[in-house]
Amino acid sequence: MNESIGVLRLPNEVRFGFGARAAIAPIVAGFGRRVLVVADPFIATTAEFAEVVEAMRAITGNVEVLTDVPPELPSESVHRAGAIAASFAPEVIVGYGGGSALDAAKLVAVLVTHGGSLDDYYGENAVPGPVVPLVAVPTTAGTGSEVTPVAVISDPHRELKVGISSPHLIPRAAVVDPQLTMDAPVGVTTFAGIDAFVHAVESYTAAQLEIDHAHPSPVFVGQNRLTHPLSLEAARIIFRALPVAVRSPHDRQARADMAYGSLLAGMAFGATGTHLSHAIQYPIGAMTHTPHGLGTGTLLPYVMQACVDAIPEAIATLGEAMGVTAGAGGATAHRAQATVDAIAAFCADVGLPASLAELGVSRNDRDRIVELTLQVARLVAIAPIPVDRALLGRLVDAAIVGDRSLLVARLPTPGPAQRLRPRGQP
Ligand SMILES: NC(=O)c1ccc[n+]([C@@H]2O[C@H](COP(=O)([O-])OP(=O)(O)OC[C@H]3O[C@@H](n4cnc5c(N)ncnc54)[C@H](O)[C@@H]3O)[C@@H](O)[C@H]2O)c1
Ligand SMILES: [Fe+2]
Structure with a gap:
C-alpha cells in the first residue's frame, strides 16, 4: 500500500438509498431557478423521472429537459445540445440516466460555461475553471460518473473515444437511488x-x-x-x-x-x-x-x-x-x-x-x-x-x-x- 500520499476529490453532497430521489428537487433548487435536465431518452419516459421533474418544477418554476444525446456521445450531438443549453442559460444542470447521460450533462456544462468546442478541452486539466453546478442522478450501477472528474465522447475524426478529465467536472451533488436501477435489463x-x-x-x-x-x-x-x-x-x-x-x-x-x-x-x-x-x-x-x-x-x-x-x-x-x-x-x-x-x-x-x-x-x-x-x-x-x-x-x-x-x-x-x-x- 502507498502510505505516502492521499488524494480524494468528491461532490459536496452525496445522497444514497431507496427514496433518495426525493432530495433531488431541494438540492437542485439550492443552486438556482433555471434548471436544465440532460436525460437518457429511455429513462425520460419513466414515471419516476416525471415525478422528479414535477417536483423540480414545483420548487424552481423553470425546468427544461434535453434528451437528444445518444449513447456513446458523438461529439456533434453534444455540441448541438450545448448550443440549445446555452440559449436557455441554466443556473444548474441535472444529469439523469446511465453513464452516457451523466457524461453528456458534464460536457454540456463545460460548453455552457466556457464556450468553444469540445476538442479545446480534450485530455487532462484543460477545463479552465468551474462549470455550471451539476447534480448527477445515475440509473445504472454503474460507471460511477456521478462522482468522477471525467467524461468520455466519440469524435468522428478520431479512431479512439476521447476523455475530458478535470476536477471541475465533478458534480456538486450526487443522488444515488437504487430504485432507479431496478428495471435495468x-x-x-x-x-x-x-x-x-x-x-x-x-x-x-x-x-x-x-x-x-x-x-x-x-x-x-x-x-x-x-x-x-x-x-x-x-x-x-x-x-x-x-x-x-x-x-x-x-x-x-x-x-x-x-x-x-x-x-x-x-x-x-x-x-x-x-x-x-x-x-x-x-x-x-x-x-x-x-x-x-x-x-x-x-x-x-x-x-x-x-x-x-x-x-x-x-x-x-x-x-x-x-x-x-x-x-x-x-x-x-x-x-x-x-x-x-x-x-x-x-x-x-x-x-x-x-x-x-x-x-x-x-x-x-x-x-x-x-x-x-x-x-x-x-x-x-x-x-x-x-x-x-x-x-x-x-x-x-x-x-x-x-x-x-x-x-x-x-x-x-x-x-x-x-x-x-x-x-x-x-
Ligand atoms: N465518466 C465516467 O466516469 C465513466 C466511467 C465509466 C464509463 N463511462 C461511460 O459511460 C457510458 C456507459 O454508461 P452505462 O453503462 O451507464 O450505459 P448507458 O448510459 O450508455 O446506457 C446504456 C443503455 O441502458 C439504458 N438504461 C440506462 N439506465 C437504465 C435503467 N435503469 N433501466 C433500463 N434501461 C436503462 C439506456 O437507455 C441505454 O439504452 C460509456 O459511454 C462509457 O464510456 C463513463
Ligand atoms: Fe469503466
Whole structure:
C-alpha cells in the first residue's frame, strides 16, 4: 500500500438509498431557478423521472429537459445540445440516466460555461475553471460518473473515444437511488456492473506514483491511502452482489449493493485512475462497438494475470476482501493467483465471454490494438507493471485466444525501483 500520499476529490453532497430521489428537487433548487435536465431518452419516459421533474418544477418554476444525446456521445450531438443549453442559460444542470447521460450533462456544462468546442478541452486539466453546478442522478450501477472528474465522447475524426478529465467536472451533488436501477435489463446490469468491479480492482492495483504536493496534481494520481478502503469495499460488495442482481433483477438488496459498490468504486477511481483493461478497451470498443463494460470485464482476468507476479500482495489482499478462500494460509503468490482465478470465474459466472475472439477480435488485429493502446498514455501510466509493446502483445494475444496460461511466469518481475516510476514513464 502507498502510505505516502492521499488524494480524494468528491461532490459536496452525496445522497444514497431507496427514496433518495426525493432530495433531488431541494438540492437542485439550492443552486438556482433555471434548471436544465440532460436525460437518457429511455429513462425520460419513466414515471419516476416525471415525478422528479414535477417536483423540480414545483420548487424552481423553470425546468427544461434535453434528451437528444445518444449513447456513446458523438461529439456533434453534444455540441448541438450545448448550443440549445446555452440559449436557455441554466443556473444548474441535472444529469439523469446511465453513464452516457451523466457524461453528456458534464460536457454540456463545460460548453455552457466556457464556450468553444469540445476538442479545446480534450485530455487532462484543460477545463479552465468551474462549470455550471451539476447534480448527477445515475440509473445504472454503474460507471460511477456521478462522482468522477471525467467524461468520455466519440469524435468522428478520431479512431479512439476521447476523455475530458478535470476536477471541475465533478458534480456538486450526487443522488444515488437504487430504485432507479431496478428495471435495468440484464445486459445493462451485467456490463455496467462488471465495469464497476473493474473500476474497484484497477483503482486498488493502480501504480504508485510520486506526487509533489507543492504543485497542481494530475487528475489521476495512482493508488493512494484515501482510496484504498473505498476500492476494497467496492470489490467486496460487487463480487457478492452482481451475480444476484444478474439472476434476480428484482432483489432489492442486490440492487442497493450494486448502486453502493459502483458509487464507492467511482469515488476511488476518480482519484486513482484506471489502467490496462480500460486502456486496451479504447481500441477494442472502437473496433467492435461493444459496450464499455463488456470490453473491460472481458479483459480484466488477463490484465490481472499480467500483474500478478509484480504485485502479489495487493492482489492477495484484494482476494481476502472478496472472500476468496482458495489458497488461504498459503504463500502470497498462491493466494494472489487464486484471486486472479476467482476473478476469471466471477466474470464467466455473470455471463462475460472468455476471450476477445468472442467479441469479433482476431489475431490480425493484435498489432493495431497494441499501437492504439500505447496512445492511451494517461491510463497506461497508471498500470502497476512496466508496459511496452512486447508485454501488450502477449497480453492481447492471451485475451484473444482466451488462454491466461500464455501470461503465466513469462513476465519479468520488476524490482521496487521499477515499480515506483515517475509519472508519465510507461
Ligand atoms: N465518466 C465516467 O466516469 C465513466 C466511467 C465509466 C464509463 N463511462 C461511460 O459511460 C457510458 C456507459 O454508461 P452505462 O453503462 O451507464 O450505459 P448507458 O448510459 O450508455 O446506457 C446504456 C443503455 O441502458 C439504458 N438504461 C440506462 N439506465 C437504465 C435503467 N435503469 N433501466 C433500463 N434501461 C436503462 C439506456 O437507455 C441505454 O439504452 C460509456 O459511454 C462509457 O464510456 C463513463
Ligand atoms: Fe469503466
